[in-house]
Amino acid sequence: MTELRRDYLAERWVVIARERAMRPSDLKVEGIHQSPSSICPFCPGNEHMTLPATLLYLERDGELVVKAESDSERLKGWLVRVIPNMYPALRPNVNPARHCEGFMVRVGGMGAHEVIIETPEHDTQFCDLSDRQLFLVFKAYTERFKALASLPHVKYVSLFRNYGKEAGASLSHPHSQIIATPIIPPRISEETASFKERWNGSSCILDEVLEQEASSERFVDENEFAVAFCPYAPIAPFEVLVVPKRHIKNILELSEKEMLSFARLTRKVLKAIHIILNDPPYNYTFHQSILDEEYHMHLRVLPRLSIFAGFEFNTGIVINTIPPEEAASQIGGVMKEI
Ligand SMILES: [Zn+2]
Numbered sequence: 080m081t082e083l084r085r086d087y088l089a090e091r092w093v094v095i096a097r098e099r100a101m102r103p104s105d106l107k108v109e110g111i112h113q114s115p116s117s118i119c120p121f122c123p124g125n126e127h128m129t130l131p132a133t134l135l136y137l138e139r140d141g142e143l144v145v146k147a148e149s150d151s152e153r154l155k156g157w158l159v160r161v162i163p164n165m166y167p168a169l170r171p172n173v174n175p176a177r178h179c180e181g182f183m184v185r186v187g188g189m190g191a192h193e194v195i196i197e198t199p200e201h202d203t204q205f206c207d208l209s210d211r212q213l214f215l216v217f218k219a220y221t222e223r224f225k226a227l228a229s230l231p232h233v234k235y236v237s238l239f240r241n242y243g244k245e246a247g248a249s250l251s252h253p254h255s256q257i258i259a260t261p262i263i264p265p266r267i268s269e270e271t272a273s274f275k276e277r278w279n280g281s282s283c284i285l286d287e288v289l290e291q292e293a294s295s296e297r298f299v300d301e302n303e304f305a306v307a308f309c310p311y312a313p314i315a316p317f318e319v320l321v322v323p324k325r326h327i328k329n330i331l332e333l334s335e336k337e338m339l340s341f342a343r344l345t346r347k348v349l350k351a352i353h354i355i356l357n358d359p360p361y362n363y364t365f366h367q368s369i370l371d372e373e374y375h376m377h378l379r380v381l382p383r384l385s386i387f388a389g390f391e392f393n394t395g396i397v398i399n400t401i402p403p404e405e406a407a408s409q410i411g412g413v414m415k416e417i
């Protein structure tokens with residue numbers, strides 16, 4: 080059966096086209112093989128190849144030490160290292176003024192672009208990180224989100240992870256990225272409008288969705304503080320949403336306990352996807368708001384198995400050949416075993 084489904088939060092449509100007997104195994108990828116290749120600038124010992132860290136976690140005598148590096152300084156023995164991107168999409172110290180000349184509208188490319196190096200170990204998979212390391216990664220997310228969100232003119236902070244070349248990762252060393260922008264991106268602004276429209280003073284549209292999906296065939300797994308499910312209108316096969324049960328607008332509002340719990344559920348989802356699809360490329364992206372209380376933060380995990388082609392670019396409508404109900408049953412099944 081083929082049908083068009085609308086996203087919960089935005090005017091975005093997906094064709095669920097299970098017209099041929101496609102099984103998840105048809106989507107299995109060959110696995111991501113890195114060429115043994117050149118020197119990795121994210122590996123310990125090569126810190127001089129990068130700009131000075133804006134945030135470093137080190138362990139000294141069993142204690143966590145938080146540092147930043149100055150110009151000529153590079154510290155050794157770090158656990159997590161955050162550095163400015165060498166080739167930033169947006170930069171601080173640019174005037175974000177808006178110019179309109181007829182049809183042409185532009186805003187200065189002000190912002191910030193940083194890389195979060197998640198572990199000193201080059202060959203570790205994110206889905207295999209220890210609880211301790213996972214916690215430090217999310218703690219670094221939080222600290223840098225806070226720092227960038229408080230910069231003047233910043234309206235949004237995009238936090239995401241690209242894994243594998245097809246998902247846009249140019250280096251295989253485990254890392255995430257964070258980009259601060261001087262505008263609220265269209266997708267987020269559309270979602271925000273939807274959250275505001277359905278806000279009843281204490282709960283939002285996503286709280287209603289959570290309630291329904293917790294017992295639907297799209298449910299994947301949950302723990303004390305977060306729920307994972309395949310969204311009704313997924314733009315990617317095996318797309319999963321991880322949502323905090325409590326209504327919070329961004330990662331800063333998670334307590335440390337909630338943060339670890341949220342991170343662990345995310346890691347488990349990624350592990351299951353890794354097993355089912357044989358280490359596929361993927362993106363995960365945080366959807367959150369700096370200021371809008373009505374917004375409910377969530378994380379989207381998007382395996383990159385399908386290609387956007389003419390129809391997608393022309394219409395913005397994506398064709399997805401794996402119904403989310405089927406993906407959820409697979410992912411949920413594997414998650415019970417791990
Ligand atoms: Zn490396």
Ligand SMILES: [Zn+2]
Pocket residue numbers: 282283284285286325326327374375
């Ligand atoms: Zn909510």
